[in-house]
Amino acid sequence: MQADPAHPRPRLLRGEVAAAEGDHAAAIESWRGVERDSPEWLALVAPGWLAAFAALGRGDEGIEALEAVHRAHPSIDAFTALAAARAERDGGAAAVAWAEQALQAAPSLLGLEKLLAMKAALRRDGEQAEVELAQRLIQAQARRLSRYVCGHCGFKARQFYWQCPGCNRWDTYAPKRSEELERG
Numbered sequence: 001m002q003a004d005p006a007h008p009r010p011r012l013l014r015g016e017v018a019a020a021e022g023d024h025a026a027a028i029e030s031w032r033g034v035e036r037d038s039p040e041w042l043a044l045v046a047p048g049w050l051a052a053f054a055a056l057g058r059g060d061e062g063i064e065a066l067e068a069v070h071r072a073h074p075s076i077d078a079f080t081a082l083a084a085a086r087a088e089r090d091g092g093a094a095a096v097a098w099a100e101q102a103l104q105a106a107p108s109l110l111g112l113e114k115l116l117a118m119k120a121a122l123r124r125d126g127e128q129a130e131v132e133l134a135q136r137l138i139q140a141q142a143r144r145l146s147r148y149v150c151g152h153c154g155f156k157a158r159q160f161y162w163q164c165p166g167c168n169r170w171d172t173y174a175p176k177r178s179e180e181l182e183r184g
């Protein structure tokens with residue numbers, strides 16, 4: 001915080017510590033700084049963001065704010081967290097309708113994989129076989145596109161790292177999956 005108060009890392013981590021201690025208001029306050037100054041990083045804490053708002057009885061506000069960020073900076077992590085929050089609040093069918101609309105605005109194979117999983121869970125008559133076929137077809141490609149990538153050495157990882165395990169440099173990962181990086 002002292003070295004670089006506007007850097008997303010201390011803000012995101014401080015919010016995670018506060019959330020773990022049950023101080024949801026402090027978590028939101030710290031993450032609000034990220035939302036304001038480096039919104040594309042908010043996706044890294046998308047589930048925590050929604051949980052903190054929900055814990056304070058402000059779930060709708062959390063969803064609305066994260067959706068605004070997602071519209072400007074589409075991310076599979078925000079999309080997945082929002083789809084889950086909407087399914088819990090509005091039901092599976094409404095969440096599928098929301099996800100279809102969100103994917104029209106920002107097409108993504110990783111998003112499509114998530115949408116298919118949501119559809120499979122609904123077990124709609126006449127749709128199931130087609131959904132399962134599409135899931136099988138895109139599975140391997142989606143896995144390939146879901147990695148985080150070090151901007152210095154190219155090390156690919158399933159999880160996000162602040163310090164690259166390949167080259168040991170700090171802050172070389174963008175808060176984006178390879179699909180989003182290739183597109184951008």
Ligand SMILES: [Zn+2]
Pocket residue numbers: 150151152153154155164165166167168169172
């Ligand atoms: Zn690296």
